[in-house]
Amino acid sequence: MTTAESAARAVPGRPGATRRRTPGRVRPLAYAALVASAVITGLSIAWLADPALSPFVSPVTPSLATLLLDPTAAALLALAAGAAGVALAALLARARAARPRSVAAGVAAGGVAITFSFLFGSMSSISLTGYLFGAAAVIAGLVTIGVTVVRAPRLGASLLAGLILLVATAVLWAGLNIDGVVAFAVTVGGALVAGLPGFAIVALGLISALVWAALAIMTLRSAGSGRLASWMVRHRKTITILAALGPLPYVVARASWVTPWPLFAPSTVHHDPAMLVTGLVIGAGATAASLLTLGLILPWGRVFPEWMPRIGGRPVPVGVAAVPGFIAAGILCIAAVPMLLTTVGRTDAPIDALLVNLVLPFWFWGPMLGLAVAAYVEWRALDREP
Structure with missing residues (x-):
């Protein structure tokens, strides 16, 4: 390897450190993109x-x-994009491209x-994701409390006390009851079952978009100089804190639903x-998202x-945080x-439009979270380098 090549692969700010080659990681993504694009191509012909x-x-x-x-x-x-994806993925999977070709x-x-x-992308897709992630966050939270009560009593007692306070407030002030929990589960479960074929197509489209986005990032990264990576590592704490702020306006709004002064809630929430369970579940998901982001x-x-049983004390695999984060x-x-x-x-309700985009700042939260996860990946990569 020439001196120029070594310098191009070096991580700025850390003399002597070199970046691992990435084409080996591009190839599996290319195969995944090839399969996804081929499926969409076939479905498009049927449509x-x-x-x-x-x-x-x-x-x-x-x-x-x-x-x-x-x-x-x-x-x-969809047919054109799928066919183009098949051709491009086949090209990327075959061989490592030279730098100009990789950029293109x-x-x-x-x-x-x-495309x-x-x-396939819509606001409804993120609503569905919010319901599922919120329910998973509630289950994971209950499991975490149970485990910490046994294995880390001081932490577990604090978490359990917080849960009891939240439930008591929701029951006494906001009218939470078991019927509401059952009604929420039946309504959401029924909607998922009824719309399963449509959701499956949307999921396929979103997965395809995400795979192609990852492939684009990895391909461009293999042709890059590493300056952006160095900048992200230097500022990763600031980037991550900003990303963790993304879901907090929504958390505050949903937390207010258990008080006599609910914000951004239907007039019948109490x-x-x-409806109260819906807000609490999605609010739990937003809270978990903020905490997990800070974990970066x-x-x-x-x-x-x-x-944590079995895995406590072991290094966190980068993919465990990076894949769901991206x-x-x-x-x-x-x-x-x-x-x-x-x-x-x-234009008839500009204030409402502004408030919606401040309470749900996807325009800010998404890009900042992507940068935060990328910074985490680059930071962890430095640990693996000699």
């Missing part, structure tokens, strides 16, 4: 042959494509990701236990806490565009 099957005719979760294009045009765009391929991969986002710069984001950032970024277009365009 054109039988429009009744098309998700663009009666969409479960309307996307920008369904708002701006007729179903046939949307299906043709990275830009093209980004274009495919944006799939346009076709008379509808199911806290010690337990590098080493599992000692109280997925979340991608979904937020995909939802940000339709959110802005559908709210800012409401």
Whole structure:
């Protein structure tokens, strides 16, 4: 390796440190992108042959494509994007490209990701993600409290006391009851089952967009100089704190639902236990998102806490934090565009549009979370280098 090549791979700010080559990591992503694009290509042909099957005719979760294009045009765009994705993914999977070619391929991969986002991304998709993640956060929180009560009693007692206070407040002030929990589970579960075929298509499109976005980033990264990576590592704490602030306005709004002064809530929230449960579950997910984001710069984001059974004290695999973090950032970024277009365009209620985008700042939260996760990956990569 020449001196120039060594310098290009060096991490600025850390003399002698070299960056690992990335094409080996690009290839699995290329194969995944190839499969996803091939599936969408085949489905697009079916949608054109039988429009009744098309998700663009009666969409479960309307996307920008369904708002701006007729179903046939949307299906043709999906076919073109899928076919282009198959060709580009095959090219990237075959061999390592030279730097100029990698830049072009990275830009093209980004274009495919944006096209799939346009076709399948919507605000409804992030609502579905919020419900599922919120429910998972509640279950994980209860398990965490149970484990810490046994293995870390001081921490467990504090968490248990906080949970009891929250539940007591919700029951006594806001009218939470078991019927509301059951009604929430039945309503959400029924909606998921009823819309499963449509949700499956949306999920396929979003996964394809995320895979292509990851492929674009990795391809461009392999051709980059590392200056952006160095900047992210230097400022990772500030970036991560800003990203952790993203869900907090929503947390504050939902927390107010258990008080006599609920913010951004239906007027019937204190008379509808199911609505209250909905707010608390999604608020729990937003709280968990903020805490997990802070984990990117806290010690337990590098080493599992000692109280965790079996894995306590072991290093956290980078992928455990990076993969879900990048997925979340991608979904937020995909939802940000339709959110802005559908709210800012409401000239009849500009204040409401502003408040919605401040309480749900996808336009800020998504990009900042993506930068925070990328900074975490680069920071952890330094630990693995000699």
